[in-house]
Amino acid sequence: MTLPKLSADELHRLLGGEFPQMFGAKGALSIERLEQRGCRVRQAFRANTLRPGGTISGVAMMSLADVTMYIAVLAAIGWVPLAVTTNLSINFLRKPGPRDLLAECRLLKLGKRLAVGEVTIFSDGMEEPVAHATTTYSIRRQTDSRW
Amino acid sequence: MTLPKLSADELHRLLGGEFPQMFGAKGALSIERLEQRGCRVRQAFRANTLRPGGTISGVAMMSLADVTMYIAVLAAIGWVPLAVTTNLSINFLRKPGPRDLLAECRLLKLGKRLAVGEVTIFSDGMEEPVAHATTTYSIRRQTDSRW
Amino acid sequence: MTLPKLSADELHRLLGGEFPQMFGAKGALSIERLEQRGCRVRQAFRANTLRPGGTISGVAMMSLADVTMYIAVLAAIGWVPLAVTTNLSINFLRKPGPRDLLAECRLLKLGKRLAVGEVTIFSDGMEEPVAHATTTYSIRRQTDSRW
Amino acid sequence: MTLPKLSADELHRLLGGEFPQMFGAKGALSIERLEQRGCRVRQAFRANTLRPGGTISGVAMMSLADVTMYIAVLAAIGWVPLAVTTNLSINFLRKPGPRDLLAECRLLKLGKRLAVGEVTIFSDGMEEPVAHATTTYSIRRQTDSRW
Numbered sequence: 001m002t003l004p005k006l007s008a009d010e011l012h013r014l015l016g017g018e019f020p021q022m023f024g025a026k027g028a029l030s031i032e033r034l035e036q037r038g039c040r041v042r043q044a045f046r047a048n049t050l051r052p053g054g055t056i057s058g059v060a061m062m063s064l065a066d067v068t069m070y071i072a073v074l075a076a077i078g079w080v081p082l083a084v085t086t087n088l089s090i091n092f093l094r095k096p097g098p099r100d101l102l103a104e105c106r107l108l109k110l111g112k113r114l115a116v117g118e119v120t121i122f123s124d125g126m127e128e129p130v131a132h133a134t135t136t137y138s139i140r141r142q143t144d145s146r147w
Numbered sequence: 148m149t150l151p152k153l154s155a156d157e158l159h160r161l162l163g164g165e166f167p168q169m170f171g172a173k174g175a176l177s178i179e180r181l182e183q184r185g186c187r188v189r190q191a192f193r194a195n196t197l198r199p200g201g202t203i204s205g206v207a208m209m210s211l212a213d214v215t216m217y218i219a220v221l222a223a224i225g226w227v228p229l230a231v232t233t234n235l236s237i238n239f240l241r242k243p244g245p246r247d248l249l250a251e252c253r254l255l256k257l258g259k260r261l262a263v264g265e266v267t268i269f270s271d272g273m274e275e276p277v278a279h280a281t282t283t284y285s286i287r288r289q290t291d292s293r294w
Numbered sequence: 295m296t297l298p299k300l301s302a303d304e305l306h307r308l309l310g311g312e313f314p315q316m317f318g319a320k321g322a323l324s325i326e327r328l329e330q331r332g333c334r335v336r337q338a339f340r341a342n343t344l345r346p347g348g349t350i351s352g353v354a355m356m357s358l359a360d361v362t363m364y365i366a367v368l369a370a371i372g373w374v375p376l377a378v379t380t381n382l383s384i385n386f387l388r389k390p391g392p393r394d395l396l397a398e399c400r401l402l403k404l405g406k407r408l409a410v411g412e413v414t415i416f417s418d419g420m421e422e423p424v425a426h427a428t429t430t431y432s433i434r435r436q437t438d439s440r441w
Numbered sequence: 442m443t444l445p446k447l448s449a450d451e452l453h454r455l456l457g458g459e460f461p462q463m464f465g466a467k468g469a470l471s472i473e474r475l476e477q478r479g480c481r482v483r484q485a486f487r488a489n490t491l492r493p494g495g496t497i498s499g500v501a502m503m504s505l506a507d508v509t510m511y512i513a514v515l516a517a518i519g520w521v522p523l524a525v526t527t528n529l530s531i532n533f534l535r536k537p538g539p540r541d542l543l544a545e546c547r548l549l550k551l552g553k554r555l556a557v558g559e560v561t562i563f564s565d566g567m568e569e570p571v572a573h574a575t576t577t578y579s580i581r582r583q584t585d586s587r588w
Binding site: 091118 | 256275276281
């Protein structure tokens with residue numbers, strides 16, 4: 001069985017160095033599970049993500065989908081800070097109330113140049129998803145001068 | 148447990164009446180499994196879907212993704228021929244060789260007006276998916292004059 | 295010729311009441327042009343949207359695409375706070391440097407229940423777009439009890 | 442001013458060799474305009490694309506969107522048969538009646554590895570679009586052993 005190239009602890013530490021506002025002591029994000037081809041990430045509820053009507057903003061869900069896929073890619077290929085999102089497509093399914101969000105990513109393809117994954121987002125304690133995204137990352141190796 | 152509103156046999160018969168070239172005796176499509184919130188559909192290999200290089204065309208996969216979602220919607224809400232695709236987004240992951248394709252649909256949302264689902268397409272006998280689509284159907288009830 | 299149902303000033307005032315952090319005196323967003331089927335919105339540069347490497351975050355662009363479409367919908371149909379995003383699909387094309395972003399929206403469809411538009415995002419002073427999004431809003435009239 | 446790398450006539454001839462059923466004497470497709478960063482393609486009406494209700498199938502529009510982008514890519518970079526679609530996202534806006542379809546493609550990005558474009562599809566003689574797609578092609582040079 002192939003293991004993730006990085007452990008959840010290592011990734012937390014590395015991401016906390018690069019994105020302290022998201023993964024540091026005050027950050028809302030934590031990695032709950034890491035597999036070779038997927039992961040689960042929790043985004044703690046923050047009042048500043050609420051919109052009129054008491055639901056969490058779409059932007060907070062898009063941001064969570066994007067970072068969850070980034071984590072899945074890093075776990076699969078190692079620390080490659082040259083992976084960039086090229087496409088993200090999200091369907092908003094239900095309005096999430098003021099609770100934590102849980103994002104589950106499954107890698108659909110991990111090629112040499114492109115990684116594709118899907119992310120399903122749940123409101124903590126609810127069974128039906130609140131959003132579903134598919135996203136593509138372009139991977140550039142450090143030795144690769146082309147883009 | 149909630150059952151599908153239509154059985155696979157009923158759906159085959161109804162769809163064969165409307166789309167004889169797809170579901171009739173000569174059609175390539177067959178419903179392999181029907182659940183309350185999803186289904187699996189087989190598309191038998193046809194030589195006319197091959198492209199130069201010996202792979203099945205993207206159009207054949209887009210068509211399969213669309214009809215598989217349609218079957219899942221009909222199974223869930225009954226025979227409502229007024230459901231129309233409003234969005235389809237597909238990622239092509241690997242090139243499928245000359246074999247049957249299997250499409251697995253999971254409904255993500257079944258609202259009064261919109262149904263959203265994801266479809267993962269496999270090449271028969273292979274483990275990794277060859278394509279993944281998300282798609283939205285707009286549902287119009289017969290009593291509904293608005294669009 | 296059909297005019298927008300709301301002027302840019304009216305919209306600024308209404309949106310500033312609902313989203314003071316985005317449209318108020320300290321907000322980064324301003325409506326530069328409003329047409330019957332489209333608009334242009336400027337997002338002033340803010341240092342907190344920068345990512346490592348000195349480029350503006352994808353989340354800032356997704357947020358801008360979403361709000362620009364919302365403005366175009368409100369301008370076309372009037373103040374209907376029940377419009378919600380159901381789908382947003384974005385392609386990231388180039389990395390925007392530390393400058394204002396300009397988003398141009400064109401409505402592709404304005405139905406009774408769904409509005410579809412495309413948004414092209416530019417980095418101020420550059421000719422090539424940095425991102426392109428298509429997005430769908432579901433419109434619910436206040437007299438409409440269905441969803 | 443930069444010209445297309447191939448003329449419409451050259452492309453017709455090359456595509457007719459590879460896809461005779463689409464571009465040959467009996468094919469439905471013709472290139473109406475070719476620019477350095479876009480093109481317009483006509484798909485002649487064929488009765489076998491009609492669906493119950495008298496509208497052209499979504500599959501016919503997806504196929505047209507895909508091939509129109511392919512033509513725009515080839516015109517921009519030359520005859521590179523190794524360009525493959527990686528993503529196609531389409532919104533169906535209105536139901537097209539039994540007429541020719543016109544597809545207009547605009548390249549949004551032409552990188553060394555990825556090309557992104559948008560395609561707007563019209564029903565001949567109508568002003569409002571019937572569908573809008575964005576699509577990504579992955580470009581592999583013949584000297585490129587990586588994928």
